[in-house]
Structures are given as C-alpha cells and as structure tokens.
Amino acid sequence: MTPRRKRMLAVAAIVIGVGAATTVALQALNENLLYFYSPSQIMAGEAPGERSFRLGGLVTTGSVQRSPGSMEVRFTVTDHAQTIPVSYTGLLPDLFREGQGVVARGKLLDDGTFVAEEVLAKHDENYMPPEVAESLHQPPPAAGGAS
C-alpha cells in the first residue's frame, strides 16, 4: 500500500468510527430522556403510559402508609390541584417527609397508580427541585400558596 492509500484508509476508519460512536451515543441519549410531569398534567392525560418519566410534587400530609414489616410504601403526591397515588418498594431517602417536595422516577399503571423505581427528595433543607417549585405555581395554589 502506498502511504497515500494508507492515510485514506485511516481517515475512512476514523470517520466510520466517529459516526458509529455518535449514533450509539445519541440513541442512548434518546432512550434515557426522562420527562417531568406534575400531577395535574398526568390527570390531563399528558403523561405516557409505557415509558418511564418523573413525577414531582409534594408528599400529601398524612398519606404515607406502610403495612407493618413490609418494604412497600404508599403515599400520594400533590400539586395542590390534583393528587396521584404512588407505590414504592425500597429505601426512602433520608430527606423524604410528608408535606415536602419529592421527585419520583417510574411508570404509570392503567389503574392510575404511579409505581416508582426511585424516589429522590431534596438534599437541602431550604431547597426544592425547581421543577416542583414551578409546577406548584402554575395553577394558582388552592391551599394558600405557602410553598
């Protein structure tokens, strides 16, 4: 092979490699995009049925239930307008508390229950996930707007 030929081959190999890598990366990006919905948006039917997404809002005060000895916990998430029941099996984060902001990742079942695979609570006492804060402000809060 002439050096020129060799160089052409090298360039072609690099172009193909970069192209393949970019395709794989963009596909991974597309598959791992998680949309965020508030309880009102879910009630309005905006959330997908099949795909995972993130649900955010406040944990309704007095809604956390657990059958003794079981890992499964049930609570509801509200944005002061609508409320969605959530079921989760696993360890809740330390900062999970009734009346506080929470973001859950999971899927919506046909019966309207959100099955969470992961529950995140705010990491700082004074901090609320911006999406939650914003979604709470969209419909004029009925419950005094203390948040």
Add this chain to the structure above:
Amino acid sequence: MIPELGHFAVVLALLLAAAQGFFGIVGPQRGRVAWMNAAHSAAIGQWVFLSLAFGCLIYAFVQFDFSVRYVAGHSNSLLPTFYRVAASWGGHEGSLLFWALVLATWTAVLAAFSRAVPLAFKSRVIGVLGLVSIGFLTFMLFTSNPFARLVPAAVDGNDLNPLLQDPALAIHPPMLYVGYVGFAMAFAFACATLIEGRTDTLWAKWARPWTLVAWLFLGIGITLGSWWAYYELGWGGYWFWDPVENASFMPWLIGTALIHSLAVTEKRGLFKSWTLLLAISAFSLSLLGTFLVRSGVLVSVHAFATDPARGLYILAFLVAVIGGALALYTWRAPMMKSESGFELASREAFLLFNNALLVGATLLILLGTLYPLFLDALSLGKISVGPPYFNVAFMIPMVPLVLLMSIGMHSVWKRSRLGPVRNKLLVLLGVAVAAAVALMLFNYGEFHWMGLVGFTISIWLIASALVEPIAKWGQWRTLPAGFWGMVIAHLGVGMFTLGVTGVESYRIERDISMGVGETVTLQGYNFRFEGTRMVQGPNYEAIEADIAISREDGKVFTTLRPQKRFYASGGNPMTEAGIHVNYARDLFVALGEDLGQGRWSMRVQYKPLLRYIWLGALFMALGGLVAAADRRYRVRASAKDTVPAGAGEAAR
C-alpha cells in the same frame, strides 16, 4: 468590628486587583519595568488582604458571632470547632472568598517564587489573573458578601448542613477550588502568550508544572467527593452523573487533554493553537461549573441556595471571560503555525488520539448536562438525562483511549516505530485476555462481555505501564521524574478501569426488610441482623444496628454498625453506612427505617474491586505530582528567553 475589618480588606484587595490587572498588562506593552514590578507587589498585597479577610471570617465563626448573617446561617453553638472553621468555605459566600483567596495565593506564588519565567511575560500572566480576580471580588461584594450583618443578631445559628459535617467533605471543596482556580493559571499563561504574540513554545514549558498541580488537586477533590458520596449519602454509589459532578469532571477531562497536548507543544512545537484553546476551555468549563452550581439552573443534589441575580452575574462574567479569550485567540492564533509533520503511529499521533477522545468524552457529557437546559429554555418540556446515557456515552471514547494508552506509552516522537516492545505488548495482551477470563470464571463465576473488555484493557494497561520500569530497574535514577509521573498516572488509569469494570459488572445491591436474627447471603457473605440500640454523639443521637458478617464457615469476622443519626439542630435524619473493606471488595450496609414489628429496611451491597477506583484516581494525582516536581521546570530564565520572537511588532 472584626467583620467590618474583613469587608474593608476585601475592598482593598479589589483595588489592588485592579492595579494588578492594569500595570500587569499595560506595563509590558509600554516596556516599563517599574509598572511590571508594581503589578507583582499588587499581587502580593492582594494576597495579604484576602488572607486577612479570610482570617476575619474564621474568627467570626470561632467566636460564634451570630450577628454575621453567613455565620448564623452555617454554624451553631454546638458545632465542633473543626467544622466551624470548615463552615467558612461550606456555603456560597464564604466559598467565594475562599476562591478569591486561592486565586490570590496562586498569583502570589507565581509573583514571588517563579524564576523560570521572564519578567514581561510573568507580569502579563499576573495582569490577566488580576482581571479574573476583579470579576470574583466584585461578584462577592455586590451579590454575596460573607460579612453582611444580620439585624437583629440571631440567638443561635442554623447549623452547618449535617451532610457537610464530615472530614472528607470539609476538605473536598478546598481541593476542588485549588484545582478550578489552578486552571486560571493555564488560562492566564495562554492569554499572556496571545497578548505577547509569542510564536515559540517556551510558554508551554512554563505552564506545564502549574497545570499539572491544578489538575492533580482537581482530581483529588473529585475523588474525595466521590468517596464521601459513597459512605455518607447511604446509596452505596460512587458516581451519580449529577450535573454538579459533571461540572467538576469536565474541566478535569479537558485538563487531562491539556497536560498531554502541552507536552507535544513543548517537545515538538506542534498543536500550538490547539493547546492554547484547551487552556482557555479548561478554565471556561471551571467557570461554567461555578455557574451551574451557584445559579440553581439545574436540578442537583448539590443545591446552594439560589438567587437569580447571582446566576445573571456569573453568566455575564462567563461571557466576558470566554468571549474575551476567544476574541484574543481568533486575533492571534493564525500566527501560531506548526511546521513539522509526524507519522501515523508516532507519539504525536497517539497524543492526538488522546486529545480527540478526551474532548469527545467531554462533549458527550456536556451534551447530557446542558440538553435539559436548552429544552427548558425553549419551553419544549422539562426533562432530565438519566445516568445510563452517561455510562454509555462515557464508555465509547474511554475504551479506545485505554486501549491506545497501552501502545502509545511505548511510541517514539515523529516516527512509527515500536521496536522490540511490540512483541512484548502482544504477549501481554494475550496474558491479559487469559487473566480476564480466569478472573470472571473462577472468581465471580459468571461471564460478561463488558467484563471481558474492561478487565482485558485494564490488565493490559497495568502490565504495559510496568514494562519499561522493569526493563530499566537498575538505572531508575537516570530516568527523569516526568517519565515516572507518566508511569504512575497510567498505572492509576489501569486500576481505575479495573475497579469500574468490577463494580459495574459484578456488584450486588439489595434493598430488603430484615427482622432481628435474620440472615441474608450475598456472594458467599452472610449478613445477620443482631438488633439495634441508641447511641449518643457530640451533637446528635443515633440508632445503631449490629450486622454480623460471616463466610460459609459461619465464623463472624466483623460486625458492621450502620447508624441513623438525628442532629440536635433538628432537620432530617442522616444515614451513616457500615462498610467493611478489603483488597477484593466492599461490603456495605445502610440502615433504612423502622418498618414496625421489629423489622427494619436495609440496603445491603457487595461491591467488588470498588477501592481501585479511588486508588487509581489517587495514583493519577500522584503521577501528576511526581511529573510536576521534574527538575527541568526549576531552571532560571536564560537571557535568550527574555526577548520573545515577534513581540517587537506585536507590542507596538
């Protein structure tokens, strides 16, 4: 009185920074030595006043001065002294003062001790650093003054976030800041080169040790943060691809590309303008990281209290710094021509691949980090990008990078010639494949494609890094420190890859409900729940569980004691994990909550080879330290360096 003194010291430091910026840049343009010396004195003066200011802040913390808003917000009367001192950089305002102090310290060290760099060039560097410092000091004075008073004074403070009350996290931010700010040095060297119009490559030699030190501190900072997250957050993960983690990781990746490309520029006079661009990018990404953390535009676990005015200011500062530097770059970079060529398998080519892959990795992470921001800004919905994307996207450039590293280390400048090493490497590759298969089948009992790739490339890299040291063992003293630094850092990459592969392929994670006396078995380890008790700490009380761990023989070799802590200052409970470590694996237990009927939720994990991730990262940093200590960086400036080629017409 003391806080006002601190405030006043910051104002004086700002004035000195302005003097430093003016005299540092204009002095050399006009050829006035007195002005250049004035810039040096201003830099040292700035350091003195910022040290004084920071001392005042620490004093306010130690004296429980709750009439200072920042002190009241980040400490209380029960907080131990060590954490009160650490609290001075634990919040937004104080950490900014710390940033400014670190910047002034780097500058003062350059002004006072660097003999290798000629006066005119040095004062330009100091001038650029002065301008950067103005940006930070005005930001602090106008939006985030740590000395602002609270009227009326608080009776007691709020407490430092309990998550931050930990030795590793107390020193994690300073390490990160030293690294971030250190890239300001590389940035300033690049800008000074562009301003002066130097077409030679001496600047690369001068900038190398500074860049290495910045890079290694950033690496240590990131490692500490990862280690802390693992044992403190109670998830048992070491990396979350959280936007703020990415914000520190991206400058590190670009910094890694930069230290390699500086080597090519210095030794072979190639990649000149590319290296300048990398130096500008590393610092720009550091600033971008600051913007992302402080402005609250991203959802993140590292939430500083947010304030739109701050975000706006940092954005403006970011635009000014990046825009200014890039304008300078487009004006002067065409002067930087590289003449010589190189062959496809020469060291230059391997370092070019290194740069391309590292920059590619950075761009993919940047895409995942900023994409949600773009969509949100365009009102196309609120999204987040899940960690699986980052795992895939990061692996794509990293596998070839590690693979090429094994070969590239043995390549020579200019020509494609591996020589006798070639056969050795092929044999070692065979050994690595065999070792990887054996490790999977006999130790973990399960074959994994990613395990095969990961173990093979990491074992091959470790073996390849050791080839030359073993061959030249007798004469190790004659080899330069730079060589040893490279060997150590690349060994670190090998260990890191080994650790990541082990954890990602063979970890076992269970969230379960356990009653007293019950046992769960993971990979041959029996975890037996013995019961709980209350314990009392200095400023918290905790529920502690006993988990006895045994192997098949039933003999208990350790008892883990995970805790759930309740701090006296109130707020939420904190998880303190119980961890048993040896060379092969981590056993991790975190206590969840009381489920009733004497049962507790627990997180039980088996993490093979986890420690090699951090050990590898520390080796990389150590390699940087060894390389930075190379004797050739400490030579005095010779007369011929002092007059830069092409500076004459550029200055007029």
